[in-house]
Structures are given as structure tokens and as C-alpha cells.
Amino acid sequence: MSYDPRIHHRHSIRIKGYDYTQPGIYFITICTKGRQCLFGDVTKGEMQLNCLGQIAWNCWQTIPDHFPHIELDIFVVMPNHLHGILIITDKPVGAQQCCALNQHLDHNTEQFGQPVNSSIPTIIRSYKSVVSKRINLIWQTKGQSIWQRNFYEHIGRDQKSLDNIRQYILDNPQRWADDPENLQHKSNKPNFLFDIPF
Template sequence: MAYDPQIHHRHSIRLKGYDYTQPGAYFITICTKARQCLFGNVVKSEMQLNCLGHIAFNYWQTIPDHFPHIELDTFVVMPNHLHGILIMTDKHAGEQQFCAFNQHLDCNR
């Protein structure tokens, strides 16, 4: 079933006031544009990655190469999305990365 905002009333589960730059384990989901099945198919209850699925799988595994304060936990690539757990190990590194991408924020807290 395709996502229909009239039926599927999604609400943010983010905690108001929580500092998501602090160390911890974070469950994330990354979806493809328009939920297109770009990464492969489920065949007999098993995910069969296609070329793009293997790219998503391999790039996920390189996250710690780009962000040394991030450790990977379990993850899965599905036909149109990816679920994974990222573990942020250093608050200051997380703040620095966050501020590098959001220069308009006051990062001298």
C-alpha cells in the first residue's frame, strides 16, 4: 500500500526539548523519494538487494569513515527504505558536525 497522508497520519516521535547531539543510540529510517522500490525486492521473506541496494548497504557501512564519533549497530536495507541504529559516542563531535551543517545556529552553548 502506498503512503497516503489522508490515511496515514504520521506524527513526529522526536522528544520536544531533547538534545539530539548528545551521545546515545538513535534508530533512524531513510526512505527513497516517493517510496520508490529502488533497492531490490523481498523474495520468499528474504530481501534480495539489487545494484542500488548494494550501494546503499556499502555506503551505510562507510558512515564511521566520515563521522568518527559514530558507531554502527544493526541495520537493514528494504526495497524502499533503510532502518538502522547509529551510536553517537562523543557529544562534542556531534555538536561540531551538527553546527558545520547548520551554521545559522548558535553553537557556543
């Protein structure tokens, strides 16, 4: 069946009209497809990364190498999701020369318009793509998606908000037993963003 925008549509969860290249503090949450626990386990309140979790962790660490206008703040790789704070320090100069984490990223997959160089959505798309490709090499699969579509973000507004988000990220492993993202948790309702007192 060919594409029909009347019935085949996805709605962007980004803020309409917001410039995701502007300097700011962005709290990002990315979940695995089907919320599968791929990256390790939480033991006694501490995250124990497996080899796939190490890939997710290492690739996040290299984001500033590929996007020099990005600074990393606190982040945590959990069994089935990642929470992290990205800081855009300045409008990137020469953003066209800024290489993605994955040089072979297919920009034709954009659903809501052309990718914007050095924007938060482009950075996250690049990150997800390179992690997926590296895990596919281990699994000996091709094109297997490990991430759910899209990602969640909250734009930090002030120092108090940032401090609360940092504490939430730091506490995430200790709260795993009660985390709605934990498939063994009785409620299983993904509401992690609503538990943070922004």
C-alpha cells in the same frame, strides 16, 4: 512566489529542544520518495539488493569513517526504506574537522536553523545526499531526489527497547509481505514505528 512563513512552512518532526549530538542510541528509518522500491526485492524472506541497494548499504557502512563518534549497530536496506541503529558514543572532539560523507553538501537547504555538526540530522542529511548523488550518476540525472523529506527516529531508552528494535530490524525482510511500507500490501499505511514494542 516568494517564501511566506505564514503559508510556506514545514514542521520539524524532531523532538523540540532535544540535543541530537548527545550520546545515545538512535533508531533511524529513512524512506524513498513516493516509497518507490528502488533498492531490490525481498525473495523468500531475504532482501536481495540491486546495484542501487548496494550503494545505500555501502554508504551506510561508511558513516563511522566520516563521523568517528558514530558506531553502527544492526541495519537493513529494504526495497523502499532503510532501518538502522546509530550509536553516538561520545560528544565528538574536534567535530568541526569531521568531514561529511558528501563534501559538497549544501548546508543552505536547512529549513529549521543551521545544521549542527555531528548531530543525527546532519549525519542523515549527509548520507541521503551522497546516496542520491551516486544514484544520479547511474541514472545520468542531476539533482533527482530519491528520498522523502526528513526521516523518522526513536531514541533508545534501555536495553529491552534496544533488543526489541534489533529484533524488528532483523525480522523486517521476513515481514515484508505484510509490511505497510510494501506498496503491494493492501493497507499501505505507513505505521512501521508503531509495531515495535519499545
